[in-house]
Amino acid sequence: MMLGGATVRCFSLIKLSLFRFRFKLCSPLSTTIRFQVYSTEVSPGIERVTDEVLKEFLATVENAPAPSVKVYYTYINKMCKAGNLSAASKMLQTLSDKNIFVTPDVYNLILVETSQKNDIDLSCQIFKKLLLSCKSPSATSCLKFAQAFTKVNDCVELLRFLEEISEITTxxxxxxxxxxxxxxxxxxxxxxxxxxxxxxxxxxxxxxYNIVLDILGQTGRVYEMLDVFASIEETGFIPDTVSYNTLINGLRKAGRFDMCFAYFKEMTENGIEPDLLTYTAIIENFGRAGNVEESLKCFREMKLKGVLPSTYIYRSLIHNLNKTGKVELATELLEELNSPSTCLAGPADFKQKRRQRSTL
Known part of the structure; x- marks a missing residue:
């Protein structure tokens, strides 16, 4: 039967707007693997590439003895580039069903694409699979997941997802x-x-709590920050050096120097040793408040306790001493700073705190 031109064009449009691939490969367990791939922007070239990738992927899963993880990464990457994220997700599920381990990089690959498309549902699906595979996703994976919610105004979907995964979170x-x-x-x-x-x-x-203190401090929400800090002990925890440093820096940014000094005093009275970050904030606070004598007192104290001063502390003290007319003291500190025998804090002196905040 001959078809009219309009009918032919109609079928062509349908073919370009929707395509489906089904592959049935028999494993020793007679497992049937099916993929249904939909796209709104299909061209014959993309259709051909997708077809080839799926065939190669499924053949590799069924027949290859033990291919490298990079092989699966390559297949999923090709599918992502073709715009078929749903198929990429099904590939992950197939690997999981076959007890084939893949690294978080493979999950991150799809999370990047879902984030760019603000596809929250698929992001949640992929992230849950990642959680089930490794229990504690890296900071990078969490960031990729969070980026999918950038254009979402509320937290309804996010809270629903948290409830769904509550039993597998750490x-x-x-x-x-x-x-x-x-x-x-x-x-x-x-x-x-x-x-x-x-x-x-x-x-x-x-x-x-330390992370939340930092967030509140950065946004200038002083009273909320103080409330969170006060609630730390109520939960059975004891504020540590990071807690006090975060609070003091948040108060410093908000210009609440008086409160900085009060919490510094509380910190030392509670037996929590100040570190380089603590002294840096307090010395700067005293300097801004015009109390150079107290700045120098803290400077001497930190050196007695074996805390190496940084170049920044020296320059802050020198600047404030010159500003208040104490030129001779400023000159002495400058000579001390430039002396080859002066030991200064370096990157290694910050590593301990960075490790404590590694989840940040």
């Missing part, structure tokens, strides 16, 4: 996810997450 994951949302410019969502998890009695730890 405190390190919670810390990473809260920080990830803050890092990609969604600080309000981070705080909503914190309050929700706190109400639900999730496994929050001291690191969680």
């Amino acid at each position: 405190s390190s994951f919670i810390n990473n996810i809260i920080f990830a949302f803050a890092k990609c410019g969604q600080k309000d969502k981070s705080l909503v997450l914190f309050e929700h998890l706190k109400r639900q009695s999730y496994g929050l730890d001291l690191v969680t």
Whole structure:
């Protein structure tokens, strides 16, 4: 039967707007693997590439003895580039069903694409698979996941997802996810997450509170920051050096120098040793307040305790001494700074605190 031109064009449009691939490969367990791939932007070239990738992938899964993880990464990467994220997700599921381990990089590959498309549903699916595979996703994976929510105004879907995965979460994951949302410019969502998890009695730890203190300090929400700090002991934790440093720096940024000094005093009275970051903030605070004598007192104290001063501390003291007319003292410190025998703090002196905040 002959078809009219309009009918032929109609069938062509249908073919270009929707295509489906089904492959049935028999394994020793007679497993049937099916893929249904849909795309709204299909061209014959993309269709051919997708077809070839799926055939090669399924043949590799069924027949290859033990291919490298890079092989699967390559297949999934090709599928992502073809725009078929749903098929890429099904590839992951197939590998999981076959007990084939893949590294987090493979999951991150799809998370990047879903984030760019703001595909929250698929992002949640992929992230849950990652959670089930490794229990504690890296900070990088959490960041990729958080970026999918950039254009979402509320936290309804996010909180629903947290409820769904509540039984497979860890405190390190919670810390990473809260920080990830803050890092990609969604600080309000981070705080909503914190309050929700706190109400639900999730496994929050001291690191969680320190992260939230930092977020509140960066946004200038002083009173909320003070409330969170006060609630640390109520939860059974004891504020550590990181807690006090974060609080003091937040107060310093808000110009609350008087409160900085009060918490510095409380810190030392509670037996918590100040470190380089603590002294840096306090010396700068005293200098801004015009109290150079107290700055010098803290400077001498830190050196007596074996805390090496940084170049920044020297320059801050020199600047404030010159500003208040104490030129001779400023000159002495400058000579000390430039002396070959002076030991200065270096990158290694900050590593301990960076390790404590590694989840950040």
